[in-house]
Amino acid sequence: MTQTPQLTDLQAKISAEVEARRDDLIALTQELIRIPTLNPPGENYREICEYLDRRLKASGFETQLVRAVGAPGDSEVYPRWNIVARREGARAGECVHFNSHIDVVDVGKGWTTDPFGGELKDGKVYGRGACDMKGGLAASIVAAEAFLAVVPDWQGAIEISGTADEESGGFGGVAYLAEQGFYQKVDHVIIPEPLNVDRICLGHRGVWWAEIETHGEIAHGSMPFLGDCAVRHMGAVLHEMEATLFPALAQKRTDMPVVPEGAKQSTLNINSLHGGQEEIPSDSTGLPSPVVPDSARMVIDRRFLIEEDIDEVQAEIRDVLERVKAGRAGFDYGIREMHRVLPTMTERDAPVVTTVTEAIRQTLGKDPSYVVSPGTYDQKHIDRIGKLKNCVAYGPGILDLAHKPDEYVGVDDMVASAQVMALSLLSLLGSPQSP
Numbered sequence: 001m002t003q004t005p006q007l008t009d010l011q012a013k014i015s016a017e018v019e020a021r022r023d024d025l026i027a028l029t030q031e032l033i034r035i036p037t038l039n040p041p042g043e044n045y046r047e048i049c050e051y052l053d054r055r056l057k058a059s060g061f062e063t064q065l066v067r068a069v070g071a072p073g074d075s076e077v078y079p080r081w082n083i084v085a086r087r088e089g090a091r092a093g094e095c096v097h098f099n100s101h102i103d104v105v106d107v108g109k110g111w112t113t114d115p116f117g118g119e120l121k122d123g124k125v126y127g128r129g130a131c132d133m134k135g136g137l138a139a140s141i142v143a144a145e146a147f148l149a150v151v152p153d154w155q156g157a158i159e160i161s162g163t164a165d166e167e168s169g170g171f172g173g174v175a176y177l178a179e180q181g182f183y184q185k186v187d188h189v190i191i192p193e194p195l196n197v198d199r200i201c202l203g204h205r206g207v208w209w210a211e212i213e214t215h216g217e218i219a220h221g222s223m224p225f226l227g228d229c230a231v232r233h234m235g236a237v238l239h240e241m242e243a244t245l246f247p248a249l250a251q252k253r254t255d256m257p258v259v260p261e262g263a264k265q266s267t268l269n270i271n272s273l274h275g276g277q278e279e280i281p282s283d284s285t286g287l288p289s290p291v292v293p294d295s296a297r298m299v300i301d302r303r304f305l306i307e308e309d310i311d312e313v314q315a316e317i318r319d320v321l322e323r324v325k326a327g328r329a330g331f332d333y334g335i336r337e338m339h340r341v342l343p344t345m346t347e348r349d350a351p352v353v354t355t356v357t358e359a360i361r362q363t364l365g366k367d368p369s370y371v372v373s374p375g376t377y378d379q380k381h382i383d384r385i386g387k388l389k390n391c392v393a394y395g396p397g398i399l400d401l402a403h404k405p406d407e408y409v410g411v412d413d414m415v416a417s418a419q420v421m422a423l424s425l426l427s428l429l430g431s432p433q434s435p
């Protein structure tokens with residue numbers, strides 16, 4: 001239900017200050033989009049960090065450019081640069097940290113606008129990364145600047161970070177900063193990912209990636225009975241998964257408010273399947289040679305719920321393989337973990353959640369909805385390495401547009417989310433005398 005928000009004078013002043021910076025917010029978003037920070041391979045990270053450095057220094061922040069030396073993907077050609085900016089208030093207090101990733105995914109096909117043009121049309125800014133998440137980054141910067149302009153007397157610190165590689169796991173970005181201790185001085189984290197302007201994202205499901213290999217025995221393809229076909233063994237694994245595993249996963253429902261609805265259960269994607277010799281390159285005119293495959297490999301992407309234990313998730317896959325083994329002569333397998341991320345979810349009554357909730361009520365005149373992301377984002381590193389639970393994702397941009405052609409962010413949503421962020425700063429860092 002929508003009610004007219006009741007704002008104090010100071011809150012109204014801050015909201016108006018953000019509104020007055022609408023054109024600046026648009027221009028900032030456009031300029032960020034015009035620096036193509038494609039990942040992979042990780043282009044122009046230094047350029048965008050230098051751009052942010054100039055902007056934030058001019059707003060009174062102390063800045064640090066941090067290269068994640070030795071992180072996955074870091075090289076002399078594609079160095080993993082990050083920026084952390086900090087501004088201290090008049091007195092000691094809590095630190096509010098806004099974290100945005102600076103990288104964007106591949107452009108792909110189907111665009112009708114220039115992906116790096118930052119075109120403004122009908123109240124929307126278009127471009128790769130507009131919604132995910134340069135619009136959110138710009139909103140957090142303008143929110144902080146508007147707050148600073150209206151409230152000279154405040155306590156604590158504001159930090160704004162622009163980090164590398166979220167789209168490829170965040171190891172050269174937030175994970176690196178967390179390992180370096182950057183989150184030790186932080187009390188509240190807001191990640192302006194595109195979760196929609198009236199929703200607060202509390203966390204994400206877990207991930208377990210593994211490679212399953214079935215073994216066979218190589219032989220001449222004209223006499224397959226002299227070998228043992230690893231691909232047929234893998235077929236039996238798939239069959240067993242269809243018969244028992246997928247139905248069992250569909251039964252596991254979570255109390256986490258995951259969106260979309262289909263992700264409220266455990267899921268498994270078969271990410272890839274390879275068996276036998278490599279495919280003949282398309283530019284080759286040769287024929288394959290006839291051999292019985294002695295190896296087949298399947299990469300699985302299992303997304304699990306906060307109610308599930310990672311050990312159970314693994315045991316479930318091993319049980320599938322053991323059942324096949326029990327009923328199939330010559331069956332042998334290997335299993336290798338590739339990647340794991342535990343689920344995380346911030347409590348509804350955590351200070352950052354209640355603060356942003358109240359700011360959404362004040363700005364939009366309605367209660368937010370609380371969601372959990374089906375996939376992971378940098379909150380995982382803030383939780384696990386940074387040991388900080390008090391973190392949410394909140395930002396403008398429509399989640400469904402992320403990574404799509406003609407990605408855009410709505411200007412009204414950016415302004416509203418910047419107002420929410422600025423009012424959150426007021427309630428967390430405003431001096432006790434502030435009404």
Ligand SMILES: [Zn+2]
Pocket residue numbers: 101132133166193194
């Ligand atoms: Zn993102």
